[in-house]
Amino acid sequence: MNILHLDSAITGEASVSRKLTAEIVARLLRADPQASVTYRDLNEGVPAIDTAWFNAVRLAPEDPSPEQQALIDVSNAYLKDVQDADVLVIGLPIYNFTLTAQLKNWLDxxxxxGVSFRYTETGPEGLLKGKRAIIAYTSAGTPIGSEIDHASGYLRHILGFLGITDVEFVAADRLAMDREAGLARAQEALDRLAA
Incomplete structure (x- = not known):
């Protein structure tokens, strides 16, 4: 089993989502000690897509410039991480009712x-099938699945669009309101996870 472990919280050691993703990965490794883990801390910086990215990656010139090749290499590396993974463990801290900019940049x-999805006569088809995603959702005040949660539904949707439909959430939400209750909910979700 290949595990892709992604964090994006800006709060460092104080991050609950980082603690949850680490615990999820630890449980997966206990169940399969031979599993490999690829770790990316998206907080270290994920380039946003822009016109230069579009011209290099999307338009795929036959003879890219060195600058274009660098943009292609970065995008390909992120994509290869996912293609090689059997399980994605994604930290989803909620900032201003949605996902972090770093996580959005990674998704972009x-x-x-034509690579991770394609359009067919019957609609879009995700090309990253057969993978499982476990999402560590954390928030100070935004309840998961509520009308002000603009992150969990989006992340489930975009992963499904890419073909990843086996998506589970471990949520420690409303931590600023009742930290102990939020952490207890997360623990219950952790205990329900199948390894």
Whole structure:
């Protein structure tokens, strides 16, 4: 089993989502000690897509410039992480009712027409099938699945669009309101996870 472990919280050691993703990965490794883990801390910086990215990656010139090749290499590396993974463990801290900019940038890097999804006569088809995603959702005040949660539904949707439909959430939400209750909910979800 290949595990892709992604964190994006800006709060360092104080991050609950980082603690939850680490615990999820530890449980997966206990169940399969031979599993490999690829770790990316998206907080270290994920380039946003822009016109230069579009011209290099999306338009795929036959003879890219060195600058274009560098953009292609970065996007390809993020995509290869996912292609090689059996399980994605994603930290989803909620900032301003949605996902982090770093996580959105990563999603933009891997959502590539003809590579991770394609359009068919019957609609879009995800090309990253057969993978499982476990999402560590954390928030100070935004209840998961509520009308002000603009992150969990989006992340489930975009992963499904890319073909990853086996998506589970471990949520420690409303931590600023009742930290102990939020952590207890997360623990219950952890205990329900199948390894």
């Amino acid at each position: 890097q891997i959502a590539r027409a």
